[in-house]
Amino acid sequence: xxxKRLAAVAAVALLALGAAAxxxxxxxxSTPSGESPLVGKATAGSLKFGVKxxxxxxxxxxxxxxxxxxxxxxxxxxxxxxxxxxxxxYVTTVSANREPFIQSGQVDIVVATYTxxxxxxxxxxxxxxxxxxxxxxxxxxxxxxxGPEGLDGKKVCSVTGSTPAKRIKEKFPxxxxxxxxxxxxxxxxxxxxxxxxxxxxxxxxxxxxxxxQYVGKFKVVGKPFxxxxxxxxxxxEDKAGCTKxxxxxxxxxxxxxxxxxxxxxxxxxxxxxxxLDVSKLTNCPA
Amino acid sequence: xxxxxxxxxxxxxxxxxxxxxKLTGASTLLAxxxxxxxxxxxxxxxxxxxxxxxxxxxxxxxxxxxxxxxFCFFGLxxxxxxxxxxxxxINNYWLAVTGLSAYTAAFVCEAIRSGINTVPLGxxxxxRALGLTFTQNLRLxxxxxxxxxxVAPLGSIVIALTKNxxxxxxxxxPEASNSMKTLIEAxxxxxxxxxxxxxxxxxxxxxxxxxxxxxxxxxxxVRR
Numbered sequence: 001x002x003x004k005r006l007a008a009v010a011a012v013a014l015l016a017l018g019a020a021a022x023x024x025x026x027x028x029x030s031t032p033s034g035e036s037p038l039v040g041k042a043t044a045g046s047l048k049f050g051v052k053x054x055x056x057x058x059x060x061x062x063x064x065x066x067x068x069x070x071x072x073x074x075x076x077x078x079x080x081x082x083x084x085x086x087x088x089x090y091v092t093t094v095s096a097n098r099e100p101f102i103q104s105g106q107v108d109i110v111v112a113t114y115t116x117x118x119x120x121x122x123x124x125x126x127x128x129x130x131x132x133x134x135x136x137x138x139x140x141x142x143x144x145x146x147g148p149e150g151l152d153g154k155k156v157c158s159v160t161g162s163t164p165a166k167r168i169k170e171k172f173p174x175x176x177x178x179x180x181x182x183x184x185x186x187x188x189x190x191x192x193x194x195x196x197x198x199x200x201x202x203x204x205x206x207x208x209x210x211x212x213q214y215v216g217k218f219k220v221v222g223k224p225f226x227x228x229x230x231x232x233x234x235x236x237e238d239k240a241g242c243t244k245x246x247x248x249x250x251x252x253x254x255x256x257x258x259x260x261x262x263x264x265x266x267x268x269x270x271x272x273x274x275x276l277d278v279s280k281l282t283n284c285p286a
Numbered sequence: 287x288x289x290x291x292x293x294x295x296x297x298x299x300x301x302x303x304x305x306x307x308k309l310t311g312a313s314t315l316l317a318x319x320x321x322x323x324x325x326x327x328x329x330x331x332x333x334x335x336x337x338x339x340x341x342x343x344x345x346x347x348x349x350x351x352x353x354x355x356x357f358c359f360f361g362l363x364x365x366x367x368x369x370x371x372x373x374x375x376i377n378n379y380w381l382a383v384t385g386l387s388a389y390t391a392a393f394v395c396e397a398i399r400s401g402i403n404t405v406p407l408g409x410x411x412x413x414r415a416l417g418l419t420f421t422q423n424l425r426l427x428x429x430x431x432x433x434x435x436x437v438a439p440l441g442s443i444v445i446a447l448t449k450n451x452x453x454x455x456x457x458x459x460p461e462a463s464n465s466m467k468t469l470i471e472a473x474x475x476x477x478x479x480x481x482x483x484x485x486x487x488x489x490x491x492x493x494x495x496x497x498x499x500x501x502x503x504x505x506x507x508v509r510r
Contacts, residue, residue, distance in 0.1 A: 100475075100477050103475070160464050160468065161468035161469075161470070161471040163471075166468075176373070176374035176375070177374075179458035179464065180457070180458060181455075181456055181467075189360075192364050193364075194359075194363065
């Protein structure tokens with residue numbers, strides 16, 4: 001009797017875990033004609049984009065709406081797939097849940113400062129890169145820190161578990177690394193002098209530096225010490241969609257919508273639009 | 287499950303839980319001492335002390351722990367300048383212990399006060415009739431009986447404290463939930479497995495603690 005009860009409890013626990021594990025169904029990705037399922041969703045106006053919600057200039061949630069360069073790129077993609085950008089649904093993703101969200105179908109496409117790397121390529125497909133960032137430092141305007149070499153013994157802030165935090169630990173072990181769960185807390189700690197620098201991709205730092213309450217207080221050092229190609233994540237099986245999005249990106253350079261997207265968001269801080277190197281759009285599997 | 291076959295990841299997991307134990311250990315001791323003092327304040331004949339005890343309990347018992355810990359960093363350390371060590375990590379550890387202890391002491395205080403209420407009034411009256419002062423009365427007559435009746439609730443508080451220690455992660459203390467975040471970031475495909483391992487480790491750590499406190503409560507119970 002006692003064993004039976006134990007078994008029942010175990011079964012319930014397993015069920016609960018199982019229910020958490022399977023979020024959604026796994027649909028067949030490609031239609032027989034070889035067209036990406038994204039096209040159908042775009043036409044139906046049901047595209048779901050995973051974006052960041054806490055990165056000024058890139059992906060920032062303001063009330064119910066999202067704004068930033070990543071959002072503009074999402075709009076370009078939706079339009080290129082034949083949909084209406086106004087019908088896009090945006091879902092907040094954080095660094096840790098981007099792959100699970102794509103794999104489970106909770107989002108169709110991720111445009112969320114998503115660095116292309118080999119580990120991630122095993123789980124999702126990357127179109128792009130649509131931008132290449134580099135890890136840099138944000139410091140106070142009067143700071144003497146001129147690059148990562150000058151950081152020994154200094155207090156540097158980044159986000160728990162992020163790639164920039166990991167790189168600091170590995171490459172600059174003498175740095176005292178303060179970790180918070182969001183960059184906004186790091187920037188606050190920098191503003192009140194608790195930490196000496198904040199580190200992550202330069203483009204994200206530029207976004208914070210251009211926020212109204214911090215204008216004129218911070219500067220980006222400008223010596224990037226890594227290369228972070230931002231990709232557009234989608235399901236591993238959707239090869240047609242990957243190629244299609246790359247074509248849309250090429251098109252956006254020629255018709256000027258890429259530059260317009262930049263000027264409307266990150267370009268506001270005065271940084272001129274980068275040139276998108278279309279010869280590097282080669283991440284799609286053949 | 288192959289996340290944990292990588293020695294670096296395994297180390298991260300072990301370090302995370304060791305940090306939880308270190309946070310819990312220091313905070314338990316501090317919270318017990320502080321909670322006992324607060325309980326003494328709350329039953330004392332001095333109105334100022336009673337108000338202080340009540341104020342502490344109301345303030346900390348009704349504030350989210352995340353706010354308390356964040357305040358320790360941005361308020362105590364950044365704004366007021368309380369610094370325990372030049373080393374950022376040691377400093378953060380003690381800031382977290384401060385927050386956890388102050389918060390948990392409020393619960394310890396209330397548990398002990400409820401224990402004091404289980405001691406029959408006649409005991410205190412008899413002690414006073416014998417000429418014992420308030421402090422003697424509390425120390426020799428009331429608290430020894432009260433403490434024995436609150437072992438089980440104190441056990442619950444210690445268990446809650448162990449889990450609450452994960453909140454130290456918000457100011458960057460490298461404890462278990464931070465290790466978990468780092469692992470999930472690195473291995474997004476095994477989120478569920480990583481999550482399950484961390485959850486089950488907590489259960490495995492705390493179930494024996496629960497049984498231990500129950501057994502202790504049974505042995506120490508004042509049989510009336």
